[in-house]
Amino acid sequence: MEKTWNNKAWFMVLPVLVLVAFSAVIPLMTVVNYSVQDTFGNNEFFWAGTDWFLDVLESDRFWDALTRNLIFSAIILAIEIPLGIVIALNMPKRGIGVPICLVLMALPLLIPWNVVGTIWQVFGRVDIGLLGRTLASLGINYNYVQNPLDAWVTLIVMDVWHWTSLVVLLCYAGLVSIPDAYYQAAKIDGASRWSVFRYIQLPKMKRVLLIAFLLRFMDSFMIYTEPFVVTGGGPGNSTTFLSIDLVKTAIGQFDLGPAAALSIIYFLIILLLSWIFYTVMTTSDAQG
């Protein structure tokens, strides 16, 4: 049968295309525009070529921030993915516990980023925060404003609190789709708890885990609001991630050229890493 082409369909998607153009393509092109030119205001632009890109790539500031980002994302993934799986495995499968757990799990996800930041900023304060005061009274010298390690721990714990639920919910969705017969067959076959996980649960969770992994990688790599609210990038530059550095460059110093170049590099890094993860994980999937 011959397929009928109906070009009118394009009119249906036109509003969306226009919206996307305004919200994404045009700003992106503006950034590209800034990244290859220099401006001193008055709408005067001078061609700068790749100068800004070279500047960014040659600065220690960029590499230090990138390293911090990579370490942060690695720690976040190393904690949230296994923890999410463990929690999902231990969630009830039926009964009144299911909705209770799901609502509790979803709660952190519903809180806006800056509110999460504020909550933890207050929570960790040594003078008035519950966490800070408690740790201090236990004799633990904790101060995220002065100690870089404490700042990192605070940010990591906060992110784990905020986002592990996402991994849990995705894994749980994968787990409940496994028919009971699989568990029964595994019992008959004498499979250990580990085998059940390795050969039944993990394969069924693989797809959702890939999504969880990519989402958590991209989000943690782009993290901005929470460290901005909690630590403001400090103490020193210890929690200055690329996003914070970018905003400092663009808005603090008003260096639009370097900031635009940094934005594009940042965007390409995320794109590249996500593509690598996706390719690696789906290839191993195909080989089984």
Place this chain on the structure above:
Amino acid sequence: MARINLEHIRHAYGARPKSESDYALREVHHEWNDGGAYALLGPSGCGKTTLLNIISGLINPSEGRILFDGTDVTHLTTQQRNIAQVFQFPVIYDTMTVYDNLAFPLRNRHVPETEVDRRVKEILEMTGLGSWAKKTARGLTADQKQKISLGRGLVRSDVSAILFDEPLTVIDPEMKWVLRSQIKRLHKQFGFTMVYVTHDQTEALTFADKVVVMYDGQIVQIGTPAELFERPRHTFVGYFIGSPGMNVLPAEIAGNTAAVGDQRIALNFQPQIKPGARTELGIRPEFISLGREGMPVAVTKVEDIGRHKVVRARFADRPISIIVDEDGEIPAEPHVTFDPKAINIYADSWRVGGEA
């Protein structure tokens, strides 16, 4: 291999069963002989799968005990009971190869690898999956997957019993025969105790030495295929076994005659019936002869199904089925006679003994 005793097993899925109808399994008290091949036959929802899962230990019965060779195993796990079970829908480990799937139950029990290899090769040959051995199980068709499930059930040589829960539902008809006869051959060769759940009477009758018919949460009859055919203990068995099923007609019993509508039928025994019981007369279509003498019937439809014809008729204003030979003629004014030896009398659906 083991003799299995079920002692007064009852099971309810709800927490606090109040009435009889809350029980999925109302009361099962039965012994399965060591090395027997049993078919568990019954309609969907009659408790067959529940009973099977109780034997394998996937479900703990609400009441009663299970004994293997005289030892109480009621509270032992599936693993400790050492049971193999094949489910209705294929369960495969899709990241493993076909070979590893079949080896899985053996490796979990730390069987030496040489023995694993020997057993797995045997099963691969039996199921015809040899050429797939090194491939992952994911890409297989539904019936190949089911063969793997079946193979995992058969691969262990030391099991107490093998339970089959409608294992051939998803297999195409031709392959069904092949696999069924292979299961049967394995039974002869190794003498496993086998329980085979099905709702297909042909499957049950060809597979088993003894057929256990379940209805509404209880076992209504256990017998050889011939017993089920000739002397159904319950009208349900009459309906369910045979094609078409037994004719069951409401009847008034007085001494040794039964009255169906205006027709009086002489019985060759005198049924003992409690007063007030609902009485019925059961006769299989095979034992009704159609001719010019006897009691009048009105033929409504004739179905030619090959070797014989099924005549649908009305007798004393009740529908009945009669089986007539392929070349048997249907007279213009048809009459029927019932073979007195084949008449069963039922009181409240249960067969009332006479001579039998």
